[in-house]
Amino acid sequence: xxxxxxxxxxxxxxxxxxxxxxxxxxxxxxxxxxxxxxxxxxxxxxxxxxxxxxxxxxxxxxxxxxxxxxxxxxxxxxxxxxxxxxxxxxxxxxxxxxxxxxxxxxxxxxxxxxxxxxxxxxxxxxxxxxxxxxxxxxxxxxxxxxxxxxxxxxxxxxxxxxxxxxxxxxxxxxxxxxxxxxxxxxxxxxxxxxxxxxxxxxxxxxxxxxxxxxxxxxxxxxxxxxxxxxxxxxxxxxxxxxxxxxxxxxxxxxxxxxxxxxxxxxxxxxxxxxxxxxxx
Amino acid sequence: xxxxxxxxxxxxxxxxxxxxxxxxxxxxxxxxxxxxxxxxxxxxxxxxxxxxxxxxxxxxxxxxxxxxxxxxxxxxxxxxxxxxxxxxxxxxxxxxxxxxxxxxxxxxxxxxxxxxxxxxxxxxxxxxxxxxxxxxxxxxxxxxxxxxxxxxxxxxxxxxxxxxxxxxxxxxxxxxxxxxxxxxxxxxxxxxxxxxxxxxxxxxxxxxxxxxxxxxxxxxxxxxxxxxxxxxxxxxxxxxxxxxxxxxxxxxxxxxxxxxxxxxxxxxxxxxxxxxxxxxxxxxxxxxxxxxxxxxxxxxxxxxxxxxxxxxxxxxxxxxxxxxxxxxxxxxxxxxxxxxxxxxxxxxxxxxxxxxxxxxxxxxxx
Numbered sequence: 001x002x003x004x005x006x007x008x009x010x011x012x013x014x015x016x017x018x019x020x021x022x023x024x025x026x027x028x029x030x031x032x033x034x035x036x037x038x039x040x041x042x043x044x045x046x047x048x049x050x051x052x053x054x055x056x057x058x059x060x061x062x063x064x065x066x067x068x069x070x071x072x073x074x075x076x077x078x079x080x081x082x083x084x085x086x087x088x089x090x091x092x093x094x095x096x097x098x099x100x101x102x103x104x105x106x107x108x109x110x111x112x113x114x115x116x117x118x119x120x121x122x123x124x125x126x127x128x129x130x131x132x133x134x135x136x137x138x139x140x141x142x143x144x145x146x147x148x149x150x151x152x153x154x155x156x157x158x159x160x161x162x163x164x165x166x167x168x169x170x171x172x173x174x175x176x177x178x179x180x181x182x183x184x185x186x187x188x189x190x191x192x193x194x195x196x197x198x199x200x201x202x203x204x205x206x207x208x209x210x211x212x213x214x215x216x217x218x219x220x221x222x223x224x225x226x227x228x229x230x231x232x233x234x235x236x237x238x239x240x241x242x243x244x245x246x247x248x249x250x251x252x253x254x255x256x257x258x259x260x261x262x263x264x265x266x267x268x269x270x271x272x273x274x275x276x277x278x279x280x
Numbered sequence: 281x282x283x284x285x286x287x288x289x290x291x292x293x294x295x296x297x298x299x300x301x302x303x304x305x306x307x308x309x310x311x312x313x314x315x316x317x318x319x320x321x322x323x324x325x326x327x328x329x330x331x332x333x334x335x336x337x338x339x340x341x342x343x344x345x346x347x348x349x350x351x352x353x354x355x356x357x358x359x360x361x362x363x364x365x366x367x368x369x370x371x372x373x374x375x376x377x378x379x380x381x382x383x384x385x386x387x388x389x390x391x392x393x394x395x396x397x398x399x400x401x402x403x404x405x406x407x408x409x410x411x412x413x414x415x416x417x418x419x420x421x422x423x424x425x426x427x428x429x430x431x432x433x434x435x436x437x438x439x440x441x442x443x444x445x446x447x448x449x450x451x452x453x454x455x456x457x458x459x460x461x462x463x464x465x466x467x468x469x470x471x472x473x474x475x476x477x478x479x480x481x482x483x484x485x486x487x488x489x490x491x492x493x494x495x496x497x498x499x500x501x502x503x504x505x506x507x508x509x510x511x512x513x514x515x516x517x518x519x520x521x522x523x524x525x526x527x528x529x530x531x532x533x534x535x536x537x538x539x540x541x542x543x544x545x546x547x548x549x550x551x552x553x554x555x556x557x558x559x560x561x562x563x564x565x566x567x568x569x570x571x572x573x574x575x576x577x578x579x580x581x582x583x584x585x586x587x588x589x590x591x592x593x594x595x596x597x598x599x600x601x602x603x604x605x606x607x608x609x610x611x612x613x614x615x616x617x618x619x620x621x622x623x624x625x626x627x628x629x630x631x632x633x634x635x636x637x638x639x640x641x642x643x644x645x646x
Contacts, residue, residue, distance in 0.1 A: 185370035189384035
């Protein structure tokens with residue numbers, strides 16, 4: 001009995017230890033980048049020389065790097081602002097269009113019967129499974145072939161092709177959990193299909209729709225591979241911009257930029273999770 | 281003109297295994313105006329499917345539904361002058377009680393002042409004054425039920441369809457709602473078509489009952505007709521308890537028939553559409569059987585047997601009597617507060633008697 005208890009305790013310690021190690025493994029790199037972004041050492045960020053907010057300041061134009069070692073590696077606030085603006089424009093438009101397409105598709109597939117429905121369903125999930133690099137090349141070939149000039153518009157169209165699948169899946173889950181008698185009740189009370197959609201179906205699946213939008217927004221915001229192929233010269237997004245900066249070495253300004261993106265993603269994800277857990 | 285004609289409606293489903301299930305098989309019912317009609321049957325008998333065909337949620341494979349001379353076949357649900365009270369009430373969770381009740385008027389374009397006034401009246405009708413601002417989730421089952429009723433009745437439908445609306449309520453609540461619903465139907469003067477699997481509920485509320493099994497209409501009639509003169513085995517067993525004795529008609533005498541059972545027992549019963557030699561069944565209700573002593577003279581309305589069980593169920597004692605040839609008769613003996621006594625001990629030899637008019641005869645295997 002006593003031995004059994006001890007054994008149980010040992011296992012419990014081991015399991016907790018394992019859990020702790022796993023979390024460390026997950027979060028240590030993120031912790032390090034946050035730490036580095038506050039390190040004043042401009043040459044070697046792995047050596048701590050003191051706390052500074054300078055790197056953040058360079059992003060917002062609050063500090064000058066003229067004449068310092070990092071001058072050659074630091075991008076101007078104007079340039080950063082431009083690529084951030086590009087990224088947000090793409091993410092907002094791509095996520096909005098995808099949300100409309102994905103939601104409409106999810107509602108149609110959940111409520112209407114038609115020939116080839118299952119095949120269609122499989123086709124919708126496929127863009128998520130196609131390797132990004134293949135999708136990127138395919139889109140590039142398509143845009144060039146169709147005579148599109150690569151720009152923010154092509155990025156938006158490209159993102160919509162696979163983001164719609166994500167929204168479709170998120171909203172479909174919500175549709176599957178919805179009580180179909182609510183829609184019958186609405187029809188029974190004299191509401192046509194459109195009124196029923198706006199006044200009964202949409203409010204019921206709203207958390208899923210917003211969740212799908214936020215997911216699409218975040219994925220669009222940090223997509224590198226596909227965007228790399230379909231971005232034009234004047235249409236750099238933030239991830240592509242950071243990638244370009246990285247070619248000149250990992251500089252402290254990049255860590256500060258990365259932390260800001262991290263915080264933003266974290267906030268969006270939290271909103272998404274809160275909405276998802278909210279009861280219909 | 282017939283108010284509502286349900287004319288040889290057919291509906292079949294394919295199960296996932298590929299088998300064809302006839303949910304509605306040639307169902308014909310003429311419904312009268314202002315009638316309280318109950319569709320009664322076990323689950324899967326087709327009663328709910330018929331209700332969905334009426335509401336317009338299901339398409340018929342064949343037949344027609346004609347309301348006041350107009351076919352509803354191609355009329356979509358939202359244009360039918362019928363409203364439904366759903367089994368789970370289907371109240372809109374994101375709307376208040378008042379918004380739920382006013383929904384139908386709102387989509388019909390009734391302006392807010394008029395709508396508010398009528399919602400107020402509807403709330404009053406179902407006894408929920410002051411509940412308009414609440415959400416459905418804040419109401420009890422019985423209150424949600426009333427909101428569902430008010431939401432449908434406010435539109436003054438030609439017919440109100442009710443899909444087992446009382447099944448989620450507890451027994452006491454259910455019984456009071458039965459009376460309330462019946463009274464409500466009288467007050468509003470609207471035809472109610474009520475679906476239930478509960479035979480007591482059906483008997484208590486209905487003007488007429490339509491009994492269903494395996495997608496077929498078994499019998500339609502008022503409560504006493506259904507109970508006293510069931511059309512077949514299924515109705516006899518589903519509505520109330522029945523003792524069935526199979527046999528052949530061997531003699532007729534002034535509307536009374538003599539039936540000879542397999543073991544040569546001769547029993548009398550009532551029935552007029554049978555000829556000598558027909559295979560029939562005698563239906564005896566437990567309350568029509570009476571126990572007498574073993575020395576009761578043998579007759580064509582007496583059956584001898586042995587008590588196997590006596591169960592006290594409150595108002596009566598339910599007695600099981602082995603009457604030979606593998607049959608057990610169930611009868612109800614009045615309970616008179618003197619204990620069960622030794623007269624009902626298992627093993628006691630008794631004779632069961634009944635009056636010949638109480639034995640209803642149905643065709644064998646119908």
